Amino acid sequence: GLIGYFYAYAIYRSGPAGRSFLMTCALLPLWTSLLVRSFAWTVILRDTGIVNWLLMWVGIVDEPIGMLRTSFAVTVGMIQILLPFTILPIFASMTKFDTTLLLAARSLGASPRRSFWLVFFPATQVGLVAGLMLVFVLSLGYYITPVLLGGPRDQPVAVLIDAQVTTQLDWGAAGAMSAIVTAAVLLMLAAGWRAINKIFLV
Incomplete structure (x- = not known):
């Protein structure tokens, strides 16, 4: 979630050219088949892949590290595949943010970091919650x-x-496992909806 948030923030703060480039980088994987992207990670993370080659070339390791068939490989692959679905709702919430609120916070003596965490981040949390739910x-x-x-x-x-x-x-x-999954989804959606309502009430 935080990776997607700060990537969306980088898009938000970039100029037109940088925004187009970063958004294209985020959305480009969606134009490729899920099977192709997943198989590409098996090539990248295998013992003779580019990751192990770079690690051995730099001298960090002396022999290939077994990355495939591990939780690490699944995590990396899932993050890369699902990251665009986090970025889009977060960026959408950022584009609707009233920038005069930051100017008001700065005029009252708040530092840029404090203005971000106390003004900008709470106002854009709805996008983060929506992205996490999705x-x-x-x-x-x-x-x-x-x-x-x-x-x-x-x-x-x-x-x-x-x-x-x-x-x-x-x-x-x-059937029992499917029912549990359905219940988990409904609970997550209910919790997310409640969190969004609390954000709007604040």
């Missing part, structure tokens, strides 16, 4: 990325449900 809902249904990048211990609920149906033939367990 990412949470999307991540529960992701299947390809964890399968390609993760190991047996890094499989999400979608993979477990699929295994119950196709391998174990346990439709009851699959």
Whole structure:
């Protein structure tokens, strides 16, 4: 969430050319298939990939580090894939911010950092909450990325449900897990909606 927030803030503070470049970098992965992006990470993070090559070239490690089939690989892949869905609502909330509030805070003696945390950040929290809600809902249904990048211990609920149906033939367990996921989504949406209402009330 914070990565997406500060990236959106960088877009917001940039000029027209910088804003276009940063926004293009954020949205460009969405023009590529999810399968292609996930497979690209397997090439980047494998033992003979560019990450291990750079680490050995710099001298940080003497031999390749096993990055594939780990939680680290899944985390990196999911962040890269889901980050645009966090950036967009946050940036939208920033564009609606009244900049005169920052000028008023500065005129009252607040430092730039204090003005940011006490004025700008609270006013744009609604975008952060909306982005987190969207990412949470999307991540529960992701299947390809964890399968390609993760190991047996890094499989999400979608993979477990699929295994119950196709391998174990346990439709009851699959149904129960699906119900739990649905309940988790509803609870998250309710909590997010309540948080957004509190932000607007403040």
